[in-house]
Amino acid sequence: MTTQAKIVEELEFPYCENASEKYEKLTKIGQGTFGEVFKARDRKTKRIVAMKKVLMENEKEGFPITALREIRILQLLSHENVVKLIEICRSRAGAYNRFKSTFYLIFEFCEHDLAGLLSNVNVKFTLADIKRVMQQLLNGLYFIHHNKILHRDMKAANVLITKNGILKLADFGLARAYGGMTQKGAQKYTNRVVTLWYRPPELLLGERVYGPAIDVWGAGCIMAEMWTRSPIMQGNTEQHQITLISHLCGSLTPDVWPGVEKLDLYDKLEVPKGQKRLVKERLKPYVRDQFALDLLDKMLYVDPSKRIDCDTSLNHDFFWEDPAPSDLSVMLSRHNQSMFEYLAPPRRRGHIPQQQQARPPTDQHFERVF
Template sequence: MSSHAKLMEELEFPYCENASEKYEKLTKIGQGTFGEVFKARDRKTKRIVAMKKVLMENEKEGFPITALREIRILQLLNHENVVKLIEICRSRAGPYNRFKSTFYLIFEFCEHDLAGLLSNANVKFTLGDIKRVMQQLLNGLYFIHTNKILHRDMKAANVLITKNGVLKLADFGLARAYSSLNQKGGPPRYTNRVVTLWYRPPELLLGERSYGPSIDVWGAGCIMAEMWTRSPIMQGNTEQHQITLISQLCGSICPEVWPDCDKLDLYDKLEVPKGMKRKVKERLKPYVKDQFALDLLDKMLQIDPSKRVDCDTALNHDFFWEDPSPSDLSIMLSRHNQSMFEYLAPPRRRGHVPQPQQARPPTDQHFERVF
C-alpha cells in the first residue's frame, strides 16, 4: 500500500458519519455522469433518504469541485420546492474502493421524478395537476434566481415529486452563482457546455457565455410542453440538429427576431435555418387544448432570451388564475403506490413528428410524439 493510500485509510472525519453504519442501501434509483443514487433507510430512525454517491475516481486533487459547489449551493437554498440536503457521509477507505474514502450526499427522499411519471401511461395529469406542477416548478426557480443561482440542468428527470405532491428541484451539480457583472465590471463569462441538449436554449447552442436566469426558463418551457406530449419535444442528436429543431418550432434565429444574435461565436459556424415561421402554438395545439397554457408556452420559448418571460411574470400569468385552479397532486399520486424514476422506466422512445392538423390522440392511450 502506498504511503498516500495508507494516510487516506487512517484519516478520521469526526463530523462526517460512516455511511454504511448509519444507512442501509435499499435500491438504486438513479445513475448518471454524477454517479449513482440509492434509496436508503436510516438504521436508527427508519427515515427513508436518497444517497447520492460523489464520484471520486477521476480526482487527483482531493474532493471534486463540482460536488463542493453543489453542497455550498444546497446549503444556501432552503425552500419547499428545492430538494433538501440533510448531511454528508463517507465510507471508510479500503482495498474495495482503491483506498479512497467514498462520500455520499444524503437528501430527503422523493418518491418520483417527473420523467418517470411522464413515461408511465397509467399516470394521468389533469389540467389542474399540470398547473400545480408548473406553479411549483416556477416557484422553485423564482427562489433560486432571486438568490442569484442558475440551475443549468433543467429537465424532467431533475424535477422530483413527493407522494404528498410537493415538487422539488434537484441535481444542482451544474448549478452556479451568477451576477450581471464580473470583477472587472464587464459581463461575466460562464461555460456554455451546460444543460442537457434537448433542453438547451438557443443562446447556449450559439456559444453565448454571458447568460442569466432565462436559460432555466427555456428548460421549464420544454418541461411544460412535455406535460402534454409525454415525451421531450425537441430531441436533437447534435448541437446542429437541436438548432434545426428549435428553428422549425420557434422560427428562424435571425437579428430581426433577436438583435445581435449573429455576433455570437457559433452563429456562422452552425447552419442556422433561414425563412422558418414561428409555429409554437400551431404545433402544440393538438396536445395543449388550453389557450392560456399555449400563450404561456409561447412566452417561455422565446428565441431572444431578453424577451423570454421571467419566473415572477410567468407565475402571474392567467394560466394559473383561470379555472380550473391548480390541484392537489397528492390525490392523483395516491392512486400509484410504486415509485417512478426515469432510471427505472423503459427508455423514452423517439416518436414520429406530429403534423399540426393531426387530432390529439385519445387520452386513454399512451402516446409518444416528438417535434
C-alpha cells in the same frame, strides 16, 4: 499493510459519518455522468433518504469542485420546492477502494421524478394537476434566481415529486452563482451546460454571458412535455437541435433577435432561414388550453431578453383561470410504486404514449410529432 494505509484506516472524521454504518442501501434509482443515486434507510431512525455518490475516479487529489459547488449552493438554499441536503457521509478507506474514501450526499427522499411519471401511461395529469406542477416548478426557480443561482440543467428527470405532491428541484451539479463582474465586463460562463434537448438557442449559438432565461427555456420544454409526454425537441447534435428549434420557434434572425448574428457560433452552424414561428400551432393538438399555449409561447421565445421570467409567469392567466391548481397527492395516491426515469423505459424520439396515438398528426415535415 503499508504505513500510509495504516494511517488512512486510523483517521477519524467526527463530522462526516460512515455511510454504510448509518444507512442501508435499498435500491438504485439513478445513474448518470454524475454517479449513482440510491434509495436508502437510516438504520437507527428508519427514515428513507436518497444517497448520491460523488464520483471521485477522475480526481487525482482533493474533492471535485463540482460537488463542492453543489454542496455550497444547497446549503444556501432552503425552500419547499428545492431538494434538501441532509448531510455528507463517506465510506471507510481501505484496500478495496485503494484507500480513497467514497463520499455520499444524503438528500430527503422523493418518491418520483417527473420523467418517470410521464413515462407511465397510467399516470394521468389533469389540467389542474399540470398547473400545480408548473406553479411549484416556477416557485422553485423564482427562489433560486432571486438568490442569484442558475440551475443550468432543467429537465424532467431533475424535477422530483414527493408522494404528498410537493415538487422539488434537484441535481444542482451544474448550478452556479451568476451576476458577477470582471475587469473586462460581465462574467462569462461555459455554454456547455443543460442537457441538449432542453438547451436554449443562445447556449447552442455560443453565448457565454447569460442569466435566468436559460432555466426558463428548460421550464418551457418541461411544461410542453406535461402534455406531449415526451421531450418536444430531441436533437442528436447541436446542429440538429438548432434545426429543431428553428422549425418550432421560427428562424433565428436579427429581425426577431437583435444581436444574434454576433454570437460565436452563428456563422459556424447552419441556421435555417425562412422558418415561421409555429409554437402554438404545433402544440395545439396536445395543449387544448389557450392560456397554457400563450404561456408556453412566451417561455419559448428565442431571444432571451424577451423571454418571460418566473415572476411574470406565476402571474399569468394560466394559473388564475379555472380550474385552479389542484393538490397532486390525490392523483399520486392512486400509484403505489415509485417512478423514476432510471427505472422507466427509454423515452425515445418518435415514441408516442399509447393514450396519445389517436390524436391528430401535425406537420409531417417536422421531426417527431411536433
